[in-house]
Amino acid sequence: MTRTVDVVVIGGGQAGLAAGYHLRRKKTDFVILDAQDGPGGAWQHAWDSLRLFSPAAFSSLPGRLMPAQRGEEYPDAAHVVDYLAGYEQRYELPVHRPVRAESIQHDAGRLRVETNAGTWSAQAVVSATGTWWRPFIPTVPGQDVFAGRQVHTTGYRCPADFAGQRVVVVGGGNSGAQIAADLALAEDVTLTWVTRRPPRFLADNIDGRALFDTATARRRALDEGTGDTGDVGALGDIVAVAPVRAARDAGLLKAEPMFTRLTADGIIWADGTSTRADAVIWATGFRPALSHLAPLGLRGSQGHIATDGTRAVDEPRLHLLGYGDWTGPASATLIGVGRPAREAASEIAACLP
Numbered sequence: 001m002t003r004t005v006d007v008v009v010i011g012g013g014q015a016g017l018a019a020g021y022h023l024r025r026k027k028t029d030f031v032i033l034d035a036q037d038g039p040g041g042a043w044q045h046a047w048d049s050l051r052l053f054s055p056a057a058f059s060s061l062p063g064r065l066m067p068a069q070r071g072e073e074y075p076d077a078a079h080v081v082d083y084l085a086g087y088e089q090r091y092e093l094p095v096h097r098p099v100r101a102e103s104i105q106h107d108a109g110r111l112r113v114e115t116n117a118g119t120w121s122a123q124a125v126v127s128a129t130g131t132w133w134r135p136f137i138p139t140v141p142g143q144d145v146f147a148g149r150q151v152h153t154t155g156y157r158c159p160a161d162f163a164g165q166r167v168v169v170v171g172g173g174n175s176g177a178q179i180a181a182d183l184a185l186a187e188d189v190t191l192t193w194v195t196r197r198p199p200r201f202l203a204d205n206i207d208g209r210a211l212f213d214t215a216t217a218r219r220r221a222l223d224e225g226t227g228d229t230g231d232v233g234a235l236g237d238i239v240a241v242a243p244v245r246a247a248r249d250a251g252l253l254k255a256e257p258m259f260t261r262l263t264a265d266g267i268i269w270a271d272g273t274s275t276r277a278d279a280v281i282w283a284t285g286f287r288p289a290l291s292h293l294a295p296l297g298l299r300g301s302q303g304h305i306a307t308d309g310t311r312a313v314d315e316p317r318l319h320l321l322g323y324g325d326w327t328g329p330a331s332a333t334l335i336g337v338g339r340p341a342r343e344a345a346s347e348i349a350a351c352l353p
C-alpha cells in the first residue's frame with residue numbers, strides 16, 4: 001500500500017523537526033520519517049562530556065526556547081535530546097520511528113519514498129538526514145596493519161574506555177580538541193594529539209553566538225549583494241569550551257603535525273621516529289548522509305547536490321536541510337536551521353495545488 005501526503009520529511013533530528021514546525025504552520029499534510037528508535041537525532045549518540053558551544057537560549061529551534069540546564073551554562077547532549085523530545089510533542093509532529101528511507105524516486109510528477117516500513121508518495125521531499133551516520137576517515141598508510149583499536153568520533157564515549165592506554169587523537173576541529181581535552185585531563189591515559197595544521201583556538205570570549213552572528217552577517221551581505229564577508233572559519237576552528245580551555249591552559253593540549261603511517265603497534269613521524277599506540281581515535285569529520293537520494297542521480301563532484309537555497313537545482317520537489325553551509329549559512333546548527341526550514345516550507349507550500 002502506498003500512503004499519499006503533501007510532504008515527506010526524511011530525518012527526525014533538529015533539522016527535520018524545524019521543517020515540521022514550519023510545514024505545520026503552512027497547514028500542509030506531512031510526515032517525518034526517522035531511522036532512530038527515539039527522539040534526538042545524532043545527539044543521542046554523543047560522547048559523555050560533549051557540551052554545546054552556545055548557551056541554551058542560543059541553541060533553540062523556532063517557536064520554543066531551549067530551557068537552561070541546571071548548573072551548566074553550556075548544556076550537554078542529554079539536555080538537547082530532552083529538548084527535542086519535548087519539541088516534537090509540543091507541536092504534535094507526526095514522526096514515524098523507526099523508519100529508514102531507502103530510496104527516493106521520480107514517480108509520475110511526484111516523488112516516491114521507499115522505506116523499510118512501506119512506501120509514501122509525496123509532492124515534495126525534505127531530506128534532513130544529517131552527517132553523523134557517514135563518518136569520514138582519511139586513508140593513511142598502515143591503517144590495515146595497526147593491531148590496536150581504531151574508532152571514529154562516533155564511537156568515542158569516555159576516557160574510562162581507554163584507561164591505561166596510549167591514545168592518538170587525529171583531528172584539529174572541535175571534536176578532535178574536545179576528545180583530546182577529555183583524554184588529556186584523565187590521569188591514566190597517555191595522549192598524543194595530531195592535527196594537519198596547527199590548531200586554531202578561538203578567543204576565549206567567543207562562543208557559538210559569535211559564530212552564528214558572523215554567519216548571519218555573511219548571509220545578509222550575500223543577499224544584499226554587498227559582497228562576501230567571509231565564513232566563520234576565518235575566526236578560528238576550536239571553541240574554547242571549559243574542558244578545552246582547562247587542558248590547554250594546563251599545557252596538556254600540544255598538537256603534533258600529522259604522522260606519515262601506522263605500524264602494527266604505533267605511528268611513524270615524518271622524521272622517521274615512532275610513538276607506540278594502543279588506540280587511534282579519528283576525529284576527522286563527516287559527510288552528508290545522502291545514499292537514499294542516489295536513484296535521483298543528483299550528486300555533483302564534491303558529493304554535494306547543487307542547491308538554490310534549500311531546493312535541489314535539478315529536482316525542485318526536493319529540499320535539503322541541515323547538512324552545513326552548503327544548504328544555508330549555519331543550517332547545521334540548532335539556532336541556524338530555523339530560517340532555512342522556514343524558507344523550504346514556504347517554497348513547498350507555494351508549489352502545492
Ligand code: FAD
Pocket residue numbers: 010011012013014015016033034035036040041042043051052053054059099100101102128129130131132133175208289292321322323332333334335
Ligand atoms: P541529525 O541530528 O543527524 O538527525 C538526522 C536524523 O535523520 C537522525 O535521527 C537519523 O537517524 C535520521 N536519518 C538518517 N538517515 C535516514 C534515512 N535514510 N531515513 C530516515 N531517517 C534517517 N550544533 C549546535 O547548534 N551547537 C553545538 O554545540 C553543536 N555541537 C556539535 C558537536 C558535534 C560533535 C557535532 C558532530 C555537531 C555539532 N553541532 C552543533 C552541529 C549540529 O547541531 C548537529 O550535528 C545536529 O545533530 C545536526 O542535526 P540534523 O537534524 O541535521 O542531523
